[in-house]
Amino acid sequence: MATFVITKRLNDLYKYELTSRKGKTIFTSNSFELRFECEEQIGYLQESLERVVFLKFKSGRGKFFFRLVLDDKELAISRKFSTQLMLEKSINEILKYTPVAEILDFSADIDVFNDLDTI
Template sequence: MGKFIISKRTNDDYQFNLKAVNGQVILTSQGYNSKAACENGIESVKTNSKEDSKFERKTSSNGKPFFNLKAGNGQIIGTSEMYESESGRENGIESVKNNAPDASVEDETNK
């Protein structure tokens, strides 16, 4: 089972990363100004990752495939790494679908 890691950015915003079982980061959030907003973002990922239509498949300016996960209101709630191939991106999407719904949450801001 994957896990969400809550951390703080250098500008004091909160963010989360979703890590797969192997420890690889498969989704990164935007910055949030409060921990509560960050936790709401995690809940949104858990809910929206179940629907393939919420994954926006994109290609970066340097030609690398990546994806965004969007909430019901169309807001981006997480972004993937850059992949070398479209099949890699699809594997990343499947990993989020498999890991996010039941992932635990680890808060590293209290350490």
């Protein structure tokens, strides 16, 4: 099952990624000023998945990727794939798991490993 992961970029803007069940990033969203904007767009994407368009490209170095477009607005760009088959498998994974994907929020500046300093 895929998971949406919300994080902060180095410039303090928010983004979300859809990660596969193996933990690999499938696509990364554009930047957002506020965290709740990520959640809103994820919800909109989940509700409107049947209208999503995948624009497929091949880079100058022979890698395959896609841009995820909804209502004439680019929402995200995929990672680079070595084969067109891997790109198609990722699109199928998006179509299958996005409606039921959970959201994990790692955008807070909480040190989850703070207790290691006392060991």
